[in-house]
Amino acid sequence: MSDNPIYGYLETLPKEYRVSDFHMRAGSPLAMRVNGEIEVMQDLPITHDWLDDLSSEELSAEDYDRFCQTRDIDFAMTVSGQRFRANGYHTMRG
Numbered sequence: 001m002s003d004n005p006i007y008g009y010l011e012t013l014p015k016e017y018r019v020s021d022f023h024m025r026a027g028s029p030l031a032m033r034v035n036g037e038i039e040v041m042q043d044l045p046i047t048h049d050w051l052d053d054l055s056s057e058e059l060s061a062e063d064y065d066r067f068c069q070t071r072d073i074d075f076a077m078t079v080s081g082q083r084f085r086a087n088g089y090h091t092m093r094g
Helices: 005-017 048-058 061-070
Strands: 019-023 029-034 037-045 072-079 082-089
Touching (some): 005 019, 005 029, 005 048, 048 061, 048 072, 048 082
Antiparallel strands (some): 019 029, 029 037, 072 082
């Protein structure tokens, strides 16, 4: 696992807040669903580099290339024994 701060969020926040979903967008703060409500963590901004690093680390080279071409992918990842489903996509803003 890299030193990408997103991994720290995925490792600790679900246990601390009972998170069911994370919403990450470059240039925006981390948002998460807690007890059915979206909470925005203003002090946890997400960068494009962090998201790109996460994608390239979690996807195989073939899947990462496909993601770069199609700009959309569904995948799963495991962090500290916790499994996360993920959907990655590019927007017009990147």
